Amino acid sequence: MNLAAATNEDLANLSNTLIYSAMAVYTLAFFAHIAEWLFGSRSKVGRTAAALTATSRAKAGAAKAGPAVTVKKAGGTAVLERPEVVVRTASGSRDVPDGPGAHGGTEKGDLYGRIAISLTVLAFALEAGGVLTRALSVKRAPWGNMYEFNITFTTVAVGVYLALLLLKKNVRWLGLPLATTVLLDLGLAVTVLYTASDQLVPALHSYWLYIHVSTAIFCGAVFYVGAVGTILYLFKDNFESKLASGGTPGRFASSVLDRLPAAASLDKFAYRVNAAVFPLWTFTIIAGAIWAGDAWGRYWGWDPKETWSFITWVAYACYLHARATAGWKGRKAAYLALAAFACWIFNYYGVNIFVSGKHSYADVGLGALQSVGF
Secondary structure, rough: OOHHHHHHHHHHHHHHHHHHHHHHHHHHHHHHHHHHHHHHHOOOOHHHHHHHHHHHHHHHHHHHHOOOEEEEOOOOEEHHHHHHHHOOOOOOOOOOOOOOOOOOOOOHHHHHHHHHHHHHHHHHHHHHEEEEEEHHOOOOOOOOOHHHHHHHHHHHHHHHHHHHOOOOOOOOHHHHHHHHHHHHHHHHHHHHHOOOOOOOOOHHHHOOHHHHHHHHHHHHHHHHHHHHHHHHHHHHHHHHHHHHHHHHHHHHHHHHHHHOHHHHHHHHHHHHHHHHHHHHHHHHHHHHHHHHHHHHHHOOOOHHHHHHHHHHHHHHHHHHHHHHHHOOOOOHHHHHHHHHHHHHHHHHHHHHHHHEEEEEOOOOOHHHHHHOOO
């Protein structure tokens, strides 16, 4: 069979055009998010978190100053007591309710935020069109190589972000890191990982391709969202701790981190996201094993891809178990969550590019790799 004849070059070229167009619009969204962070005032979340940490400092200063001041007057003794400072919410947590936006709060800031989200929606539509036309060009699922996996992964990641916005979740803070990493990932895809539209190798001709790979992509996108929340939590927690101890963060750090939700909110968000998708990751591994049984006559052979998928599962299981039973919260749990995501990233890039195995059919364009020094 002539594989070249089976490829619709017009649709393949249209796919490339749509992907480049999406990158251009993501770039505009990136600058709109930058403008939102720079020119928008702090959100309700940022202002409330700052107020909590400021009152923590006031309370610490009052404790250092000693007991209440007493002033004697002719008519008796008047005791001037320092007012009690409440630094916790009614629930007893340092966490505060999330505000309506990530870092809006002014008409100007909200305008930039709305423009950024609108551009992100447009870029998402263009990229989704690029993925769809790539699939139609060869009449198969667009997950046959690393280039196709990348463009699909970034599309799904943006889709998860937009879905959270539709569900009225306070995730506007995710927009800037999302636009940044999507641009980097697409830049890698169209330069280093690009592979011409072509047919699948025989091992991939199975309905399990639609089940196993699609769930792997979705899980990776959600794990990515959780990892961003975890990283921002670490910065925010360090910022709040420094304020609470009487330190003075730099002006740039204050300007940026005041616009994020409270550290406890970010920690809780990351945990819930990872916990929600973990069962689906378990199913992904099981589906891959069933597919391996059909394709290679064995369910599990400790192939590098299988091994690192299992290592990733163990890492996330340890993270969730520690949070649920050992009471690990905060920074220790965050480091464990990031280690788990690092395992997923290595499974995504490292195994496919640098390790030989039965999954080596995931072409990455070796000529391009050699040209950039890999």
